[in-house]
Amino acid sequence: MTTALAQAMQTIPQGVDYVRILPELVLSIFGMIVMMVEPMIDERRNQRVLGTIALVGSMAAVAASVYQAGFPGFAFWNMVRVDGFSIFFHVLVTTIAAVVILASYEYMSVQKIRAGEYYGLILFGTVGMCLMSSAVELVLIFIALEISSISTYVLAGFRRREAASAEASLKYFLLGSFATAFFLYGIALMFGATGSTNIDKISQSLNAGNTPVLAYVAVALMFIGLGFKVASAPFHVWTPDVYEGSPAPIVGLMSTGPKAAAFAVLLRVLFEANAPGRFWMIWISAALSMTLGNIGALVQTNVKRLLAYSSIAHAGYLLVAFAAAPEDGISAAMFYTAAYAAMNVGAFAVVSHFANAGEKYTTLDDYAGLGRRSPVLAATLTIFLLSLIGIPVTGGFFAKFYVFSAALKANLVGLTIIGVINSAVAAYYYLRIIVVMYMREGREDVPVLDIPAGLGTALVLTLAATIYLGVLPGRVLDFAQHSATDLVQVIRPSAPVARQTSPQ
């Protein structure tokens, strides 16, 4: 290991190093192409060309991620590691970007948003998210986190004519920077405690002897920073306002892409680095997120806010997997991010289409009678909501199932009970949307537009993914388990990890 490392230090980056960051390169290049083409297009004219370029870019990135799977290993002086785990999140994040771009296709012209920067920022943000999952060096992780965050701060404020959007952007930016500072401080302390910012070295150092107190503080600070990014309680307060103000397709992106990437970092930091003292921190945050998220969602009348609280709750379910043992927990968490991405991007795509110009129609009352006036849209949203509830043969069911069975296997009975009760409570507010759509008479003044091609494709894709994960979850789970063992193996050979004992 160390000789290979020394060799790598001395040689300049080889060709294969670039292959290991190929998706990031592809995305950056296409992002720049979008930015260059943008000034050449008359802004009053159709800006679909830009969307098409961005779409091609993100799809090329998906292909590059898959291609990357043939080149596992370290790159750039051990800063980037391509393994099953990073491939999984690369494919996930780039696919999310592609679907969001598709869903934004017509949204742009309806909302009168200039498309160049919008698509460019999505692509650049995706670079950050991709890098977050493959970086194994805390400083690089931090930079990647910033790339993705800054892009999303700007994207949140893209409905420039709306005060709410500006508020969302500013709030997200201020609180987000504050949280990033915590993360950075955590890195600094971790460096102080272990003498390295490389995750493998940190892991070796922490496993070698007794853990310094500084390491505990460092893990706690990093957890705060990442907890903010994934919107887990008690770092969740920004979520409803930001989601309400941001453009709906971007909320679909924000609530899945950066979140998935941040969860990937959490998995790396907590499990691969074998962070000390993580158990109770996660336990409390998971319980709080589920409970506060669901209780908050119960009283919402705005669908975007409701889904914001629901995303807090889902972050809580996901954290339950983190509290379980690494073997099952990692794969359960990975599967959950994928299933959640499919259903949430889909749900927000419907919301964004229905919201119409200026996002006027986002309250529950506006959804009344949708089942009659737009049966296809209503049926699609219903399936996403059922998946969010966790009804069988949807991805949401297996996601919850794997998480809770991993938790039960680790004897986390208390946390599982809290989770199960919470998912029963959650059924109520998701159901309320379905009830309103189908069982209440609609107002005539709420227009329903035809489903345009781009959005239709996005809906078909997310719907297919949601059902696929619900009917045949085997392949995705197998892949997740496979890559989870990659992650666990890194810890295992040096020293067996002391399994956290549960409170029960």
Add this chain to the structure above:
Amino acid sequence: MSSEALNSWILTLVTFIPMSAGILLMFFPRRDRDIRVFSLVTALLTFVLSLHLPVHFHRTQSGFQYEINVPWISSPNIHYHMGIDGISMWLVVLTTFLTPLCVLISWRSIHERVKEFFILLLILETALIGVFTSLDMFLFYFFWEATLIPMALLIGIFGHERRVYAAVKFFLYTMVASVFMLAAIIWLYAKVGSFDFVTIQSAIRAGQVPNFQGASLWLFLGFFVAFAVKVPLFPVHTWLPDAHVEAPTAGSVLLAGVLLKMGTYGMLRFNLGLFPAEAHRNAPWIAVLALIGIIYGALVAMVQPNMKKLIAYSSISHLGFVVLGIFSFTTAGLNGAMFVMLAHGVSTGALFMLAGIIHERRHTYEIREFGGLATPMPMYAAMYLFIVLASVGLPLLNGFVGEFLVLSGAFQAHPVWGILGATGVIWSACYLLWMYQRVFFGKVSHDENNRLPDLTGFEKAALWPGAVIALVMGVAPLIWLGAIDPAVQQVLTPMAQMASKVVGQ
């Protein structure tokens, strides 16, 4: 196709034909007549196919038949495992029997959003059949939950004034209760590593499940709560009257006819099949709840001013019999419980149709709005009387056989149970006949009732099969009991051993 080749496919076909037809319907143009005809043909086809099951059923053989077991998902270890025994077979046939009748009774009464209605009805049929045919507990749970959505939508979209309230109440009540069952299923999976009913059952019997002793009470209760809400048993019954009163006629028929039986079927299959010792230990209080249900349901039914609510409460009373029979742990009791389930499905289904028919003409269920209806509607009155008598338990009709068996079983188990239960039969005669008298006898009390038309062709077609079956079930119950008995015996054998073990401890 030879019947042998059909045997392994028949359950899949019967289960999924309705849903496939429902999906096809989504692409139909909105020509209501075509949609109705297509639904009827599908429902009849399913019924005819399902008759294959009793015809080729090996009555003497215990265990599951027509099995199909192929791996579906490797992690978690889920199999597509279906199979039926004498208990579930008749419930499948009951479902396929009632669905075409539901299509017929909705022929004219549903005239808005016809397409959605029949799509939901057909999907509901698949879910209901799936509950009875699946032997993999995951599959079972899936179908169990899947019944909720079409049913809630049927109530919520096509129901009467307070439909949304009733639909949401129905959904939440049963959904929350099922979560406990899911927790129990996941616990079993975590310990056994399989969702397969047969595998889990044999693992429990062989004592290979770690920590089973400590957990068995909670597992038993987890399943029981989900089933008790569905039945519904006494303290958790309050969703039923609302759901029934607000539901469209076809919804009520399937709700009372089949959905409630999912609960009692679950008790029989899972509570008794997996946890015989716990079932024994908990039988006393469950029997008491069942008795309260019988008597309380009957008393409340008696004072209902609303015809449909009266029938709904009578269901609570009748289902009390079923639970009492199941937890008597006697051959007669269990056979009787099964028979009551079937008889109640047929006759209460018909009662709800009859109530729906009058509602369509007068737009009310209030009993005092009627009186002397026998004069303008003689055919309707005759049919109503026949079904009421079947429901009351007149010998030679279907209600009698089951109630008699349940009561004799209950008497063997505990004389007081038998005596108290027997009063339920008397009460049911009181409330049903009294209602009949107020609605049909005497002079026509409201002028508008003079002009009410008698049964139409579709309504007759929907009612006659039920009436005929009610008679056949009363005269020749052995057709049904012949297949039920071996299955019941199989449930009871380990019960007896367990019981002696419990006493031995």
